Amino acid sequence: MSADNDTVLRLRSTLTESLPYCSGTLDVHSRDLVLYYGKGTQTRRIDLSVATTDELDALEKACEPAPFGRNDQTIFDDSYRKAGKMEIDEFMLGFDAERAGLIEVIRSSLFHGAEEEKFVRAELYKLNVYGKDAFFKPHTDTPRAENMFGSLVVVLPTPHEGGALILRHDQREWTFDSGALLSEPGATSRIAFASFFSDVEHEVTSVKTGYRLTITYNLYFSPTRIGYFGAPSSGLRVLQPTSANTPAVSDVLAALLADNSILSEGGALGFGLQHQYPLPKSWIDGDSNPLEALQGWLKGGDAALFSACKDLGLKPQLYLVYENDNYEPILPILLKQAIEVSEYDMENDSVTDVILRQWGGLVMLYHSLFSDSVPEKVCDDGKRRKYLQRLEDTYGYGYRVKETAGLPSKTVHMVTEMTTFNELKSTMVVDMGNEAGLCHMYKYVCLIVDVGPAGKRSEMRPEN
Ligand SMILES: O=C(O)CCC(=O)C(=O)O
Numbered sequence: 001m002s003a004d005n006d007t008v009l010r011l012r013s014t015l016t017e018s019l020p021y022c023s024g025t026l027d028v029h030s031r032d033l034v035l036y037y038g039k040g041t042q043t044r045r046i047d048l049s050v051a052t053t054d055e056l057d058a059l060e061k062a063c064e065p066a067p068f069g070r071n072d073q074t075i076f077d078d079s080y081r082k083a084g085k086m087e088i089d090e091f092m093l094g095f096d097a098e099r100a101g102l103i104e105v106i107r108s109s110l111f112h113g114a115e116e117e118k119f120v121r122a123e124l125y126k127l128n129v130y131g132k133d134a135f136f137k138p139h140t141d142t143p144r145a146e147n148m149f150g151s152l153v154v155v156l157p158t159p160h161e162g163g164a165l166i167l168r169h170d171q172r173e174w175t176f177d178s179g180a181l182l183s184e185p186g187a188t189s190r191i192a193f194a195s196f197f198s199d200v201e202h203e204v205t206s207v208k209t210g211y212r213l214t215i216t217y218n219l220y221f222s223p224t225r226i227g228y229f230g231a232p233s234s235g236l237r238v239l240q241p242t243s244a245n246t247p248a249v250s251d252v253l254a255a256l257l258a259d260n261s262i263l264s265e266g267g268a269l270g271f272g273l274q275h276q277y278p279l280p281k282s283w284i285d286g287d288s289n290p291l292e293a294l295q296g297w298l299k300g301g302d303a304a305l306f307s308a309c310k311d312l313g314l315k316p317q318l319y320l321v322y323e324n325d326n327y328e329p330i331l332p333i334l335l336k337q338a339i340e341v342s343e344y345d346m347e348n349d350s351v352t353d354v355i356l357r358q359w360g361g362l363v364m365l366y367h368s369l370f371s372d373s374v375p376e377k378v379c380d381d382g383k384r385r386k387y388l389q390r391l392e393d394t395y396g397y398g399y400r401v402k403e404t405a406g407l408p409s410k411t412v413h414m415v416t417e418m419t420t421f422n423e424l425k426s427t428m429v430v431d432m433g434n435e436a437g438l439c440h441m442y443k444y445v446c447l448i449v450d451v452g453p454a455g456k457r458s459e460m461r462p463e464n
Pocket residue numbers: 136141153165202203204214216
């Protein structure tokens with residue numbers, strides 16, 4: 001099969017792209033937009049969803065000039081930063097990024113793989129008012145502690161033009177135009193947010209009209225989980241990273257399927273998941289199937305891919321890929337459900353048989369979508385490379401070894417390889433006389449979608 005490498009690469013990079021920031025909008029409750037502020041006994045109240053110019057003028061006047069940090073110094077220089085600031089003991093806003101589930105969204109958007117296991121704590125830092133002609137020149141935020149890794153800016157829904165946040169990293173540049181996002185119809189109870197790593201340079205362009213009102217948070221790694229607020233169930237739109245954007249993934253996947261040179265006869269496309277999911281390591285027969293629940297909480301590019309497949313009339317299916325590295329041959333086996341493997345089966349080397357015959361497993365005949373070698377980008381971690389190498393060494397490309405003859409199998413054309421991120425390792429202790437030996441059973445999660453022949457992609461073929 002000759003694949004159009006460009007389309008495949010584009011899909012891979014759209015799915016795996018990780019950006020140093022994330023942004024989006026979130027619909028919030030109207031009471032979250034009520035702001036109280038003041039010093040001493042002088043307190044004022046503004047409903048930010050309907051704030052008048054007079055009210056915002058008064059708020060701006062109650063602020064102090066915002067400084068910025070240069071090395072160890074705090075500097076006031078309105079050729080570098082022109083904005084008002086209020087300390088956290090001078091205001092109280094209904095909205096709280098942690099309680100709203102926004103921190104969870106940011107955590108899972110910014111971190112991938114093993115990093116996703118980190119806990120994140122957000123500390124409210126300042127309220128800032130950017131009135132007409134206010135701006136903040138390019139800078140990076142001063143880390144306030146060793147474990148501080150980034151910042152979060154929440155822009156409240158007061159109309160403004162200009163005041164875009166420009167982010168720069170690795171010679172790339174992105175614009176987060178809160179004024180445009182918040183002026184969309186029906187956006188009065190909406191906040192816009194952008195979160196970025198501390199090494200991302202950023203600036204706020206000059207505000208042309210209106211008021212750009214923000215609260216900022218410092219983000220820290222935390223050794224423990226303090227409370228837990230899951231991602232919001234509705235009203236969230238993650239605009240970046242692109243991989244969290246279903247339309248972008250749909251476009252590239254549609255382009256791939258429109259390419260008649262790719263799987264012209266139809267077949268199965270396979271994708272290793274990009275994120276980590278804490279599936280249980282073992283199951284008791286009769287427990288509900290965790291793969292079904294997983295469909296509902298896929299993250300980022302994985303969620304986008306699942307939805308994109310459905311949007312294109314396809315039926316994506318999550319599979320566990322079982323591998324037992326203790327016995328030869330190491331055959332990857334696909335299963336639509338989690339299963340329980342007994343110690344007896346592991347010990348007796350019959351595990352492959354049991355999975356295939358008792359549980360309806362299919363030997364995964366694994367092809368890369370490229371006929372030539374696996375591109376660098378897909379092999380960017382050592383363990384993954386080892387995994388691929390092992391399959392290749394054992395079977396060669398698109399192996400169809402004699403061991404698989406007569407076994408139920410499925411040929412899968414991998415678009416993104418399986419990663420260590422989606423690997424689950426079960427360790428079973430097997431008694432061998434006095435010695436306890438360890439048996440390893442690896443499980444990966446992958447998404448497989450059967451596609452019809454060129455021109456009729458959503459017409460599924462029966463399983464091969
Ligand atoms: O308001 C923004 O978008 C960014 C503000 C900022 O860079 C800062 O407070 O350090």
